[in-house]
Amino acid sequence: MPNHPVSSPNDEATIRVRVRRFDPQTNGQPPYWQDFQVPRGRVARLLDVLQYLQQEDPTIATRPHFCRDLVCNGCYVNYNGKPRMSCMTPLNARVTDITLEPLQGYRVIRDLVVDFLDKTCGNSAAEDEAGV
Amino acid sequence: MLSTVAQVKTDVLIIGSGAAGARAAIEAAEFTAAVTLAAKGAPRRSGTTNLAGVHYAAALGHADEDTPWEHFHDTIVEARWLADQELARVMCLHGPKSVHDLERYGLHWYRTPDGTHYKQLPAPGHSFNRGVHYNGKTGKMVQDALIDEVKRHPNIHLLGDVFITQILVDDSGVVGAVGIHLERGELLAISTRSVVIATGGAGMVFKVTDMETGSTGDGIAMAFRAGADLIAPEMHQFFPTAFVWPETLRGVAVNSSQLWKLGLRLYNANDERFMERYYPEQKEHMPRDILSQCIFREITEGRGAEHGGVWLDTRWIEEFETLRRDRPRSYIWPEKLGVNVQRIEVAPTYHFTLGGIRINTEAETTIPGLYAAGEVVGATHGANRLAGNALTECLVFGEIAGRNAALRALSTTARPAPEAMVRAECQRLRGVLPETGTGRRPRAIYDDLRHAMYHNVGIVRDGRRLRAAVRRVAELREEVRSVQLTNTQHYNVEWIWALELDGMLELADLFATGAEMRTESRGAHYREDYPLLDNENWLKNILVRREGKRHVYWTEPVTLPYLSEVKMRYAEPSR
Structure with a gap:
């Protein structure tokens, strides 16, 4: 069995999450990074982090629709530089820093939302690597 | 806000890109209509179709002596006689054909070892082995095959991230629709004479559900606002077994239709196999509604376990280890989040919206030019849906809705969406x-x-x-x-x-x-x-329609044109 990923709710530890923010439709405003502290006890997998951020700061764009059950492939993001299906990414106790960027290989709509119908690279190498 | 309006013209507008919507789009496109397939999320990666479990119910008779008529019989009896027999009959008779359609779109169903027949699995409530399947990924494979086929049609415009908010209707029926282009924050005025609503169920109205998080019933509400009849608004199916712990998995179904057959057992906190008390003979082998009620009763009467569920025990299943390896998503993955799959704490979760838009066998709503297909429709499954019938309903009525929407569009003249x-x-x-x-x-x-x-x-x-x-x-x-x-x-x-x-x-x-x-x-x-x-007073359906600002409710007796001798298959639980 892997490490038990769920900390006790009393655990005050936090995970530092850096999020790449960008709105391509706002001319002149370049991409920037924003930092968040996410309570460990609230997140068992990466999908929980996305939901937590969206509720804490509703100005962030993440896709609000997902299956939570490892099939839809709609919750993909770049996690520490690599494409990951966020519902399939457990966060064990060793995780202290997370960097989130929109999934590579697709046109960015805003922040972590990409247009899955608009691939920017010829093949979906990013996802092939992740085993989609 | 929403200060700009973009004009869109299309023969047929289809709302929702799941199984019903995608199938409707393909059919309409084959009839040469220009189709706009709009989804509020990312097509292929949103909607509840992906989540459909193992079974696709179709009476092909590849495993035994099954016939579409037996399928119809099971559907009506398990629906507790409340289903619209006309709709259920069409679903069951067309079911086998839709299996072949999907194969033509590229879904290679599981077959018998010699490759000549489809493999068909048993499920509770079905008298025969009826479930064609692609193991634990049936829904995903159906969704993928349909979107792949959609993309082969140049006359289907696939439009993601567009939230349709209103169907425009005048005395002649549908005259257009309005939506929001989410990326641009711009209004779309869509001129069309045919609209198919295929937006799925409304599981998100309830706190615990196994549906995709976009299942908010938008299409049912939209049809109601436009003045269409809704049927059976009180009927909502719960799936008996879903994770209650850890929190991140709460509501996610433990796919168990096959486990029943293999000998799964349910225990309460006192280690009592409580289904023996309710149904000494059938025990756990009962349909979804009765199991959900029995489990819920154990929990509310204080016999629930630590996190408010009961124990689903798989240790009695000899083949479980094989099944576990065969279905890593269901039985190996949860271990990474701390679940012990030999003994899973479960409770019922909202699973399927039985009520919805009223249609006839031509997928026509009560508004000319407005069609509906799939879970958004009501009364096909009455008061309880059988495993595997949801996908079948989507494919069968998606095809019918797509055809009729195209035929209407091609024989009427489109006008710009009325500005007022x-x-x-x-x-x-x-x-x-x-x-x-x-x-x-x-x-x-x-x-x-x-x-x-x-x-x-x-x-x-x-x-x-x-x-x-x-x-x-x-x-x-x-x-x-x-x-x-x-x-x-x-x-x-x-x-x-x-x-x-x-x-x-x-x-x-x-x-x-x-x-x-x-x-x-x-x-x-x-x-x-x-x-x-x-049965004396309630062999009837509840209907509701909006007239101005008023909600008008009425009831209509269930008609029994094919099966008329109302007999219940199960005694109600002893209360």
Whole structure:
């Protein structure tokens, strides 16, 4: 069995999450990074982090629709530089820093939302690597 | 906000890119119609079709002597005789053909070892082995095959991230639609004479559900606003076994249809195999509605385990280890989050919206030019749906809706969407998405609504709690007028929640009111204050329609054109 990923709710530890923010439709405003502290006890997998951020700061764009059950492939993001299906990414106790960027290989709509119908690279190498 | 309006022209507008919508698009395109297939999320990666479990019910008779008529018989009996027999008959007779359609689109179903026949699996409530499948990925494979086929048609315009908010209707029927282009924050005025609603169910109206998080019933609410009849608003199916722990998995179904057959057992906190008490003979081998009620009763009467569930014990299943390796998503993955799959704590989760838009066998709603297909439709499954019948319904009625929508579009002249109606919808949207609201944020109201509905209009109901739910919904509807929203035009997630919430509040009121009207217990609808089935007074459906601002409810007797001798298959649980 892997490490038990769920900390006790009393655990005050936090995970530092850096999020790449960008709105391509706002001319002149370049991409920037924003930092968040996410309570460990609230997140068992990466999908929980996305939901937590969206509720804490509703100005962030993440896709609000997902299956939570490892099939839809709609919750993909770049996690520490690599494409990951966020519902399939457990966060064990060793995780202290997370960097989130929109999934590579697709046109960015805003922040972590990409247009899955608009691939920017010829093949979906990013996802092939992740085993989609 | 929403100051620009873009014009879109299409023969057929299809709302929703799941199984029913995608199938409708293919059919309409084959009839040469120009089709716009609009989804509020990312097509292929959104909707509940992906989540459909193992079974696709179709009486091919590859495993035994099954026939479509036997399928029809099972569907009606398990529906507790409340299903529309005409709709169920079409679903069952067309089911086998739809299996072949999917194979033509590229879905290679599991076959017998010699490759000559489809493999067909057993499931509770089905008298024969009826479930064709692609192991644990059936729904995903159906969705993929359909979107692949959609992309082969140059006359289908696939449009993601567009939230359709209103169907425009005049005396002649459908004349257009209005939506929001979420990325640009711009209004779309769509001119069309044919609209197919295929937006799926409304699981998100309830706090615990295994549906995709976009299943907010938008299409049912939209049809109701446009003046279409809805049927069976009180009927909502719960799936008996879903994770209750860890929190991140709460509501996710433990796919167990096959486990029943293999010998799964349920235990309460006292280690009692409680189904023996309710049904000494059948034990756990009971349909979804009865299992859900028995499990819920164990939990509410204080015999629930640590996290408020009961134990699903797989240790009695000899083949479990094989099944576990065969279905890593269901039985190996949860171990990474701390679940012990030999003994899983489970409780019922909202699974399927049995009620919805009323259609006839041509997939026509009561509004000319407005069609509906899939879970968004009501009465196909009556008071309880059989495993595997959901996908079949989507494919069968998607095909019919797509064909009829195309034929109407090709034989009528399109006009631009009437400007006054577009302006009126723009005005309505300003109320749903207020610019200067100072109240709570949409997500908070959304969560409150889901909590109230799960506890008051869930598996076990009574008049007092149903009336409380109606009152609570009215309060929340008042509150939502001053909802506070993020100020951005571009992919504003709070807009999505506010738009969804608008429809959910509309539906919640109908669901609770309908449930209060039905003063008996039948299938998925269980009233503590009316615990008995009442064929004398309630072999009928509840319908509702909007006339101006009024909601008009009425009942209609179930017609029994094919099977007329009403016999129940199970005794109701001893109360």
